[in-house]
Amino acid sequence: MSYISRRAAQVLLRPTVIPLRSFSTPTPPPPSTASMADVNPASADAAASSSKDAAPKFSPPAIFPAPVDPYKQPEPAKASYSETQLKLVRGLAKMMGYNSRATTAIRETRRMMTGIVDAIERDRDFWYEECRLPPTYQTFFQLHLLYVLILLPRLRALPASIASHKHPIPESQTPDQPRHTPDVPPTPQSSVSSILVKPHYDSYPAEFINHFFELAESQMRRVLGRGERERVVTKYMSEMAEQWRGAGVGLDYVLGLQSSSQPADVELADAELASWIWRNLFGSRGLGAPAPGLVDPSMADEFGIKEVEMTEQLEQVIRFVRKEMARLDRVSHRDVLDGNIGRWGSVKDA
Numbered sequence: 615m616s617y618i619s620r621r622a623a624q625v626l627l628r629p630t631v632i633p634l635r636s637f638s639t640p641t642p643p644p645p646s647t648a649s650m651a652d653v654n655p656a657s658a659d660a661a662a663s664s665s666k667d668a669a670p671k672f673s674p675p676a677i678f679p680a681p682v683d684p685y686k687q688p689e690p691a692k693a694s695y696s697e698t699q700l701k702l703v704r705g706l707a708k709m710m711g712y713n714s715r716a717t718t719a720i721r722e723t724r725r726m727m728t729g730i731v732d733a734i735e736r737d738r739d740f741w742y743e744e745c746r747l748p749p750t751y752q753t754f755f756q757l758h759l760l761y762v763l764i765l766l767p768r769l770r771a772l773p774a775s776i777a778s779h780k781h782p783i784p785e786s787q788t789p790d791q792p793r794h795t796p797d798v799p800p801t802p803q804s805s806v807s808s809i810l811v812k813p814h815y816d817s818y819p820a821e822f823i824n825h826f827f828e829l830a831e832s833q834m835r836r837v838l839g840r841g842e843r844e845r846v847v848t849k850y851m852s853e854m855a856e857q858w859r860g861a862g863v864g865l866d867y868v869l870g871l872q873s874s875s876q877p878a879d880v881e882l883a884d885a886e887l888a889s890w891i892w893r894n895l896f897g898s899r900g901l902g903a904p905a906p907g908l909v910d911p912s913m914a915d916e917f918g919i920k921e922v923e924m925t926e927q928l929e930q931v932i933r934f935v936r937k938e939m940a941r942l943d944r945v946s947h948r949d950v951l952d953g954n955i956g957r958w959g960s961v962k963d964a
Contacts, residue, residue, distance in 0.1 A: 715811045722953030723769075723822040727829065730761040733958035740961050745927050747895065751837045755830055755854055756861075756894050761958070762826050763865050764935060766819055768942040768950060774813035776947055814951060823858075830854055864890045884932060891931050896924060934964035 695703075711717050734741070734757050747753045811817070831851055838847065868890055871883040938959060945955055 715814075716817065718951070719814070719817040719821045722951065723818055724825050725953040726765065726822060726955055727825040729955065729958060730758060730765075731829070733761065734758065737961050745896070745924075751834060753895075754833055755857070758826065758829065759858060759861055760891075760895065760935075762822070763862060764938050765942060765955070766822065766862070767869065767939070768945070768955075769818045769822055770815050772814040772818055772947055772950060774815060776814065776951060818951070827851070827854070861890075861894055864893075887932055887935065888928055891928060891935070895931070896928060930961055930964055934959070934961045937964050 707713070741747050741753075741757060742749055747757075812820075831847070834847060834850055834854075835842070838850075868883055868887045871879045871886060874880060941959070942955060949955070
């Protein structure tokens with residue numbers, strides 16, 4: 615076979631490839647800019663300007679930690695349970711030690727800490743607007759520490775052992791509402807359990823302080839942010855623990871003067887209490903007018919008036935501390951163990 619014959623055979627036997635787009639519906643070409651401008655020049659200019667002025671879309675960064683009070687209880691959901699379900703839950707709670715002395719101390723002192731958080735929030739205008747305390751973490755810590763130290767002597771005065779009520783399920787969350795069933799008599803503790811567990815005057819103050827420092831650490835992590843190193847948080851919390859010890863010793867000294875048999879010590883108690891409150895609260899706002907030349911001379915009288923007002927505010931805080939300690943002294947041991955310490959009063963009403 616000659617070369618021409620072989621070439622002709624290859625051409626005849628070669629498969630023909632048909633493009634698929636030849637069977638599809640032809641797509642019309644997009645209109646040109648010139649044609650769009652000819653049809654509607656105003657719309658074309660508006661589209662061009664809007665494409666240039668449109669800002670790029672972006673998602674806002676997430677806020678961490680979430681600005682939520684860790685002691686604020688969520689709104690209870692309305693639900694109905696059958697009597698069988700309630701009996702089952704109560705039985706499981708009894709098996710898990712829901713009404714044991716250790717669990718009750720943790721639960722009831724948490725309610726006490728919740729009452730303190732709510733009381734400070736109610737008097738927020740007095741502390742930050744009238745008293746002009748700086749809105750810092752140090753002020754947050756010292757304000758809550760003030761209420762904690764007011765309640766702590768009452769918890770240390772609890773007896774070692776006392777008959778306890780059985781707390782029903784569900785229960786209220788505020789410390790001014792009773793939690794136990796009034797018609798159910800308290801159950802006395804056995805002699806064996808009284809020996810194996812901590813006395814009330816140890817367990818309740820310890821759990822109460824634990825809740826306080828959990829709140830303080832939670833607020834500190836909110837202030838420092840997510841990326842702060844754990845070593846820094848531990849260092850700051852150690853400093854807060856030192857402030858708690860120092861403030862506790864100072865208030866114990868004041869209470870010791872108040873209960874002294876010497877009239878001179880009793881008269882000195884209020885002055886020492888005023889000094890203690892100023893060091894822990896009002897000292898953070900500063901004292902005295904600024905040096906000449908730093909402010910307008912017309913504002914010098916304003917600084918003097920505010921310092922005079924501070925003495926009146928300091929007196930209000932002293933009355934508040936005395937009034938709340940007297941109120942807590944009148945609360946029975948049974949109510950304190952059940953977390954029913956009552957509602958904190960307002961500083962303005964002291």
